Amino acid sequence: MNFKRREFVRLGGISLAGTILVPPFLKSCSGIPISDNASGYLDHFEVTPQQLQNVIKAALAKGGDYADLFFEHTLSNYSTLEDGKVNQASSNIGFGVGIRVLKGDQTGYAFSENVTPEAMLKAAATAASIADSSGNLITADISEYISPNLYPVKTSWENTSVKDKIPYLQRINDTVFASDKRVTKVNATLGDTTSYILFYNSEGRLAYDFRPLVFIYVTCIMEKDGRIENATASRSSRQGSEFLTNELIDTLSAESVEKTSLLYEAVKPKAGEMEVVMSAGESGILLHEAIGHSFEADFNRKKTSIFCDKIGLKVAEDFVNIIDDGTLASDRGSLNFDDEGNQTERTVLVGNGILTSYIHDRISSNFYKVKPTGNGRRQDFRNVPLPRMRCTTMENGPHKKEEIIESVKNGIYVETFSNGQVNTGQGDFTFFVKTGNLIENGKLTRPIKDINIIGNGPKALADIVMVADDARLSAGTWTCGKAGQSVPVTMGLPTVKIKKLVVGGTNA
């Protein structure tokens, strides 16, 4: 978002999280040609270009090869509906700077929640200690990076009062209750986050970003004859409050009711290996768990991924093309630049069945001597960046959804999921199926629910035997966890058939 400098100075409307107080004007542009936008961000964090350079100098004082500073100011608000009313709200403000020093593939890291020169220099000295010689005291000239604007905002969340959010949550409650007599409870949460990011590194790159993020969750709880079932529907996006529309609310409400109703009909499949058809959309969780994490280059450079010796090799059928994309407009997983200041891109991971690229951060792209893919991401300024996915999808293939389902004699069709996991070294991955159907003699039959599916990454990838032409993204609220850090991601898939996976179920 392009702000005029003065707009940073606003003290916040009646939004939940207050903005911090910022001095009206700091002399941030002492002779260094940077744009008004860049100086706006410098002012926001109360730092000057000279200070940035001094902190970098201190960070490299013990002979580090590289250093970067990641300033973040994040305001989050959550409004929750329970018992028919929006009667809970919460907010959080996180502010600080993370200072990283690299020496080869070694990392020194410290952060400060104060951005005074003294506090930053102290943190820089701590991070510097990863190296143990003497430093190079020449600083690079500041070079402003002009990033694309993948998530333009019409009305920022900072300018949206909780008062304006309540009617949408209330509408969810009323719509869901009105749709089915079995509904006994509705819970809904709207969460919005606004982050100001300022990045500077020892190569002189100065970048800044305004990152909006919103999610909405609806949980529908039904009770019939003493049996309780519940299901959740959600959406997420990098948008401002224009995200909230009555159409969105009605779609989500209907989805939550429909999913919960289905559960009353659902059975558990028979336990064991069988053919699995992954529906278009949410089933992208397959890519995320079965291969995505194992393609993250930190595991590969450490040789602890099962895919570490497979670059350039055939890993799937010719019609399998897998992409990790950080450039989709307003997508939850997109970034104008990654958390190491690198441009994001559309990275082909598997092209025509061949493993073409890992998912890189700065350390791994240096290790493999390839261009960074813009996958260096971190939870916040308190954490080091790591190779992380963005939006992981598969391109359309040559088959039709109908022919895929018809080709299965005894198997399952899986449609919605709650979570997944992987052991990257052994390659075993899982995903938990919330809803789907049995497939019997080429036809979708009874709904299924609440089963875990487990498989092995390289085997499952090679076992993708059919790919349809109906690729779709899931706009759900997916959050990926790794090394204690959570980042927002998305995923997608066309309808896909896997020859066999182990399906949890009964042995009756």
Add this chain to the structure above:
Amino acid sequence: MDTKEKQNLAEMVIDHALKGGAQQVSVNITESRSNNIEIRDQKIDNLTESNRNSLSIILYVDKKYSTHSTNRLRKEDLFKFTDEAIAATKFLGEDEFRTLPDPELFYKGGGADPAILDSTIEAIEPKTKIDLARQVHDEAFGKDDRIISVSSYYSDTIRNRLLVTSNGFMGANARSDISLSASVAIKSDTGRPEDYWSESAQFFNKLKKESIGKNALDRVLQKFGMKKISSGKYTMVVENRVVPNLLSPFYNALQGSSIYQKQSFLAGKLDKAVGSKVMTIDDDPAIPSGPGSKLFDDEGLASMKRTILEAGVLRNYYIDTYYGKKLKMKPTSGSSSNVIFTLGNRDMAAMLNSIKKGIVVTGFNGGNCNGSTGDFSYGIEGFYVENGKIVHPVNEMNISGNMNDIWFRLAEAGNDIIEGNSFRIPSLLFDNIDFSGI
């Protein structure tokens, strides 16, 4: 900040909020400092130092409720933050059940020190910590040709907290947590399996520092020949190291919030049998140096020992002030302290000896549990056991069932708890569990 400074800050914010229109206020100030060291393949891979501060405030304004937190602790920022938070709260719907706890239930002093703070760790030289991590690393590195990578980790954290409420509670506590761990990856016949070993303690001197790297290596070397076996019903032993994962959905279902939200398969089961007679669990906050020991909980309620399950019969839920009012139950505490499972007589090895055909679960991989119905399904790995002997490691299998059923299948509890874990649960043996494999 020392306790006095924290107290001044908290009182200043409470005073400001009360003057600004709040009727009740609770302020919690937390400060934590931690050091993390990772050694990988003989080199320091990562050194991270972390210093965090945060202030959170709970507001009760005209029967309306909200919570807020910030790490901007300058006075003018906090005042503005509080003003905006109060203004926003006024837009919310009323909730008559939201109040601060009954002061009668607050901790009023006089309890024995839970002894969970080792302030000496701040004086330990970084070199000592690095050397310790190196020692753990060196126990595994180069010890077997099949090793791909060895990482070791040292971590320490000191956390200080002060809770002040506008209806008279003030309590400070502090704790330390120290851990040492190792993970070792090898190249096996089926992949690049990894395993780990970890030790933790509240006091540096009590932290077990030997055999961590060696244990991680020994464990991963057992992962040759991993394979899945036929689907079917097997006896299952869940190793103590991972058994809290299986108990976790059960624990979620004991929460007042889950019960009220109809997301608990244990709703309405107080004083009824919910598991086998083997299942006796106490929640004991007063164990000296227990990792979960505390004098008061997050709301300031005095902590006390409670029986959760008595020979399979459910005796207590975890109820906080709010859900206590909604459910018309007396608050116990919304959170657990030290969860103590009554031990059996044998360790895991002895239990294995008596198994005819079964699977020892040593790791979970994903899966979930439906809180409303109790239906669960989890990925697992471990070992196939026949006639008391381990035959081969297994992977790529699931277990499935229902939480209302599986705990009745609990046949035996081991006597092997892990020190350093607030969930003191031994290895557990279950009969007839549904496994899916080939």
